[in-house]
Amino acid sequence: MNKFIKTLFAICILGPAYGQNHVEMADNLRAEGKIYVVVTIILIVLAGLIFYLFLLDKKVKKLEKLVSDKKKQTN
Amino acid sequence: MKTWVKILAICLLLYVHIGGLLFDVPRLNILNETIRALYFHVPMWFGMVLLFAISVYYAVRHLANPYGNFDIKSVECANVGLVFGILGMITGMLWANYTWGSPWHGDPKQNGAAIALLVYLAYFILRGSIQNEEQKARLSAVYNIFAFAAMIPLIFIIPRLTSSMHPGSGGNPGFNMYDLDSNMRLVFYPAVAGWFLIGVWIVLLRVKMRELEEKILDIEHE
Numbered sequence: 001m002n003k004f005i006k007t008l009f010a011i012c013i014l015g016p017a018y019g020q021n022h023v024e025m026a027d028n029l030r031a032e033g034k035i036y037v038v039v040t041i042i043l044i045v046l047a048g049l050i051f052y053l054f055l056l057d058k059k060v061k062k063l064e065k066l067v068s069d070k071k072k073q074t075n
Numbered sequence: 076m077k078t079w080v081k082i083l084a085i086c087l088l089l090y091v092h093i094g095g096l097l098f099d100v101p102r103l104n105i106l107n108e109t110i111r112a113l114y115f116h117v118p119m120w121f122g123m124v125l126l127f128a129i130s131v132y133y134a135v136r137h138l139a140n141p142y143g144n145f146d147i148k149s150v151e152c153a154n155v156g157l158v159f160g161i162l163g164m165i166t167g168m169l170w171a172n173y174t175w176g177s178p179w180h181g182d183p184k185q186n187g188a189a190i191a192l193l194v195y196l197a198y199f200i201l202r203g204s205i206q207n208e209e210q211k212a213r214l215s216a217v218y219n220i221f222a223f224a225a226m227i228p229l230i231f232i233i234p235r236l237t238s239s240m241h242p243g244s245g246g247n248p249g250f251n252m253y254d255l256d257s258n259m260r261l262v263f264y265p266a267v268a269g270w271f272l273i274g275v276w277i278v279l280l281r282v283k284m285r286e287l288e289e290k291i292l293d294i295e296h297e
Contacts, residue, residue: 029173033108037173041112041166042092045119048162052277059284066291 076279080272087269094262101259105174112170114262118270119163120188124230125271126156126278127195127223134219137212144286146212149219151281153198155274160192175240184241187229194222194229 029036095114103110130152137145167185168178179185201218205211234241 034106034173035108035111037109037170038096038111038115041115041169044166044169045115045162048158048165049273052158056277056280056284059281063284063288063291066288070291070294 076276081276084269084272084276087265088273091262091266091269095266098258098262109170109174110259112166113259114266116163116166116170117263118266119159119166120230121267122270122274123156123159123163124226126152126159126274127226129275129278130156131219131223134216137216141209141213144282146216147282147285148278149216150202151278151285153195153219154281155278157192157195157199159270159274160188160195164188164192180240182234182241183237183239184230184234187233191226191229194225198222 029040091114095111100108100110130149133145133149133152136143137149167188171180171182171185172178175182198215198218202211202215205214
């Protein structure tokens with residue numbers, strides 16, 4: 001347990017201090033030939049279209065409600 | 076839409092995602108692997124322009140014959156086109172952030188695209204602000220023609236007249252930059268076709284929904 005706490009301490013406190021040697025910044029999207037930029041772009045498109053699908057779904061539900069209300073009225 | 080067209084669209088996009096991520100691409104400085112974003116960012120804009128073109132076609136058809144249901148088709152094309160445009164804008168901003176240095180650079184292409192999107196947003200505001208259905212359809216059809224006529228120079232002409240960092244602008248039309256590697260076209264054109272077909276599919280679904288809604292409301296009035 002003690003070892004675990006020590007490791008945690010090392011990661012939290014000493015980690016950033018070690019990083020200062022090569023000026024570590026939030027550059028992850030620039031790593032590996034910036035492939036993660038492409039990944040993020042694909043995810044944005046996917047998320048956007050899925051969000052749009054949910055909007056469509058809402059519209060269909062409204063239509064279904066309209067039909068069922070209509071049926072109740074005629075019955 | 077025929078089922079085989081839907082399957083074709085899905086297969087095209089599967090191929091594009093696999094090929095786009097794995098095939099060889101030119102090794103360029105600064106761009107690095109983000110050159111692959113071409114397969115995912117540019118088809119959004121191509122899809123948008125194609126859908127807006129269909130939209131303006133139906134707007135003209137509506138003005139010629141107000142009794143068909145061309146207005147619904149026109150609106151839904153513009154609606155899905157706008158979604159593509161917004162996705163193109165967000166992905167473009169992300170790409171710009173890691174290649175040009177900031178998400179918004181005031182680049183003529185970026186500004187032009189943003190203005191074009193605002194012009195089309197105003198189209199929906201115009202529609203929302205008119206109560207009378209016939210007037211709404213007629214006025215928005217006329218506006219649609221002007222919006223399309225404004226979008227073409229904003230996106231395709233003005234950026235070429237000035238200096239722009241965006242490829243295909245500022246004196247380097249088309250894909251000259253990528254001409255070294257025509258292999259990219261093997262993925263790029265299927266990407267455009269695939270996304271466009273998906274866009275048409277969504278348009279047709281939305282048109283069907285609108286027609287159903289009208290039918291239900293018609294029954295109500297009887």
